[in-house]
Amino acid sequence: MTRPTEADLNALDVTPGEAAEINAIAHPLLADPAPDANDELVQIRSTTDGVVFVTINRPDKRNAFDAPTIAALYEAFETLQGADHVRVVFIRGAGGTFSAGADLGWMRDAAGWSEGDNRTDAMGLAKMLKALHDVPALTVALVEGAAMGGGAGIVAACDMAVAVKGTHFAFSEVKLGLIPATIAPYVVEAVGARTARALFMTADGFDAAAAKEFGLVSHVLGSADEIDGFVTAFADSMKACAPGAVGEAKRLVNDVAGRPIDHGLMEDTARRIAHARVSDEGQEGVRAYLEKRKPRWAE
Structure with missing residues (x-):
């Protein structure tokens, strides 16, 4: 895989009228190398009453992210910034995992790039997270399975999050000699500086109940079977809001x-x-x- 260019970050043209589900990001070294990018990496589905579902569609890779996937998410969130009819955006990973971490092949390639090339690459993730943070509609992460590293960063960048009981979270970057840099502003905003220091510096894993205690998620559901009911009830409640x-x-x-x-x-x-x-x-x-x-x- 070659170093992503600016063109990579603008490669996909996804509109709110196209297909889908929700979003993710994973944890380094948990996923196998990614296949070539395609227009199904991120899917979007919208309803007539302004509910949008955005999904990272890489279930076979546990929704690991690489440059093309980040580019697709960036384009999706940029598009949603101009969609006045949208009331709420639900973000999820396909196949029962929110996101297991960065794609292994992408991580291997990045290890061989120069510092300048890595800075350019990291800006792709930083721009995607900022585009998500700036979506005018209420953004809700629906988290199940695992949200590791950058995946947990996406959870933090949403306005609120719902996690299924048993979901695993971790910011494990320091175990790889790295730091959770691009996601840090959103995690610190969500959980506070002291908790962020503990989570980042120990790299300890935690569950959905702890994530709620920290402020990373707002609600914990008993099982994944409760997600559809939550989505329906929550979307209905948002209809009362201008x-x-x-x-x-x-x-x-x-x-x-x-x-x-x-x-x-x-x-x-x-x-x-x-x-x-x-x-x-x-x-x-x-x-x-x-x-x-x-x-x-x-x-």
Whole structure:
């Protein structure tokens, strides 16, 4: 496998109307070398009421990632940033494993690249994670089997995550003499700096219950059989929320996190709520509440 180029990162053109399920990433040295990239690496399926499913479709490789797979995910998440009708995006790995880690062949090749080549390659993963983080719709990871290394990083980059009881997690990079660098901003945001230090520096594995305690996942399901029911109920609940307001609420959190509560922030938040009040959604939502009816987006 040759070093991925910028063209690799823009190789796949995936739209929300195309097929699918959800997403992943794996742990180094657990997966066999990958086959050549194809247009089924990442699949997307969308419903008429704005629910999107994104899936890494490499079940025979336990959804291990390589440059073409990362490129496909990047294109999918970039596309979803411009899809105004989307309410919620569910992300999952095909075949019962969220992701077992980086593809072995990709890891072997990277070991022979220069530092500059490795930096270019790593930026592909960094851009993909940022594109996921910036999707305006609510993103939900559906995690089962295992989410190792970068796979757990994708879980952290989502707005929330649901894990099946018995799912295995680990950030094992230091056991290979590596560090979980590109995923670190999202993991630290999800679990906090102290917990991230412990997880990164010990490389200890942990289960779904511990992931919930750490803040990496929001809910733990008893078995994989409960996933479909959760998806249906959760998607139905999101119909009550105005799609545009959901995106603005997400941007609000991203923009105010870590900022000092000073006059500038007060003005910024006042400007945002004033704009929301006079927006089409704001006007419709308040009128619907006063008239004791459902707003248009909930019908």
